[in-house]
Amino acid sequence: MTPIAPPVLITGLVFEAAPAPADGGDYVPAVGTSREEKEILAALEDKAAAKTASDYQHIVWAYGILWAIFAAYGLFLWRRSARLRADVDALRQALDRPAARGGPGA
């Protein structure tokens, strides 16, 4: 017995949906593409997508490490500059005080 297709509402109009195939809903191949081919292509797509995602993860890690290294070095230089400024100030104070002793080097 052929099942009766239910009405479908699309953009306000009622259409008759295509009747379901008699064999219980199995895939009906489009012209030139078998179910097997579709499954192989989908598996390959999955594999390629996973590899691409993994590769991008590697790239982001590599890039992040590089800029983190330079940022850490920039921070080191900034702290060094602050120490140098403090040493220069200490020297100025030592010069202003005739009895003062020398301060630390850099």
Next chain:
Amino acid sequence: MKRKSELVVPLLFLAAAPLAVYSVQRVFLHTPNERTMGTAFKIFFFHVPMGWLCMLMAVISGVAAYVQLRRRSRTAAAVALASAEIGFLGGLGVMLTGPIWGHATWGTPWTGDARQVTTALLWLVIAAYLLLRHFGQHASERLAAALAIFGAVNVPLIYYAVKLWKTTHPTTGVVAKLPPEMWATFWPGLGALLLVSFGLFAIRARQLVLAGELDDAYVRLEDSRA
């Protein structure tokens, strides 16, 4: 008002910023995947410049160390140390990004090939030089300078390692053979890295010269009051 020389470093960083942004967006959005290595090849665009930076700074450090030995120049000593520090950073970048790339393409982070080993050797020599300069006694500066010269001599060995021995690394002409769309990504990235590096190098060298002058000033102050 700032002197002209003080504007050089900010200008270097200012020039590097747009180049860095441009190169990053090109790497991710406009550079095609390499035929055999796929997406992971994009690590090339910062792995190779870091390698070049490491080798360039090792050569500068070696030459400056030689000048330091010959003329006992404080400026040369500062240049040698500053360039060695930047070279160490470049080497660290190479030693970290290389295994990440190797893991993605070769399936193993370390194959022990000649270029990996010679690069690791250079990085360790630079590390030894830095340890000596930072923690050694005054007399150890000459030994440190000799190490820096040894590091510079190691650079041609890294370059020719892929020709002298059988390695998993590609040959030396890779950059010259890049297709135009990869070429256009590589150079801005390299330019940004070099501009930032020379900016940091200039700051560090200046700091070291100033620190030396400050030490001298303290010694003179002590002497005048003795």
